[in-house]
Amino acid sequence: MKFFDELRSLDRNNIGGWSKSVKIFFTVLVFLVVMFLGWYLHVSDQQDSLETLASKEGTLKKEFQDKQAKSVNLEALQQQLDEMQDMLRQLLRQLPGKTEMPALLVDISQTALSAGLQIQTFDPGTEHPKDFYAEEPIDLKMVGTYHQFGNFISGVASLPRVVILTMHDVSLSTQVPIGPNGEPPANGQLVLQGTVKTYRYLEDDESAEAKSTKGKAKGKARGRK
Secondary structure, three states: OHHHHHHHOOOOOOHHHOOHHHHHHHHHHHHHHHHHHHHHHHHHHHHHHHHHHHHHHHHHHHHHHHHHHHHHHHHHHHHHHHHHHHHHHHHHHOOOOHHHHHHHHHHHHHHHHHOOOEEEEEEEOOOEEOOOEEEEEEEEEEEEOHHHHHHHHHHHHOOOOOOOOEEEEEEEEEOOOOOOOOOOOOOOOEEEEEEEEEEEEOOHHHHHHHHHHHHHHHHHHHHHO
16 A cells, blocks of 8 residues: 555656655556557557458469469360370371472462363462461462352362462452342353462471571561560
8 A cells, every 4th residue: 555655646756756666666667568569569560461461362362273273284285285286287288288389280270271261360479488387379360150160169179189279359240240139140251350379388397497487577576666
């Protein structure tokens, strides 16, 4: 009770006159307050960090699960990719090769003549190598009937090698009016004019060279940017 009586009768203007026990009490009290404030502020910062990390936990778990699923299926996916690449190479091998292209162009023109078409223009252009194949444009102008063009397409499809012809800027006009329902004229001449492209596969060394040239071109383009 004496200690509490001393606390009640403390002279704030004469701290030096306080008893030793009172001084020790306030020293310990101040120390505890300082320790509490330091601990509270530190824990508060840690709680903020914990909440931030907890908010990222769900996203990180989802990313981990996705990557884990991909890694589990990676071997199977790689096998499927290898099989698809093998199939692609086999399909490309069905296209004509480099040495077969001149004869193929002759076969196409001869097929057109055999179908009864009049060839006014048949001009092969410059070959353009791609990653796995090369395309060669042909500027042409042919005149014939609807059935003659049908025979020509059928003849090209029956050539020994797979022949792909794609049309670019091609127009088909008639020398006599088309029927009222859009049907071609029975005996009228059709004029096919424009550019078609045919394709061949690239040998391994040609494919590597084409990829190297493409990579250098991309590097130069990035350098200019």
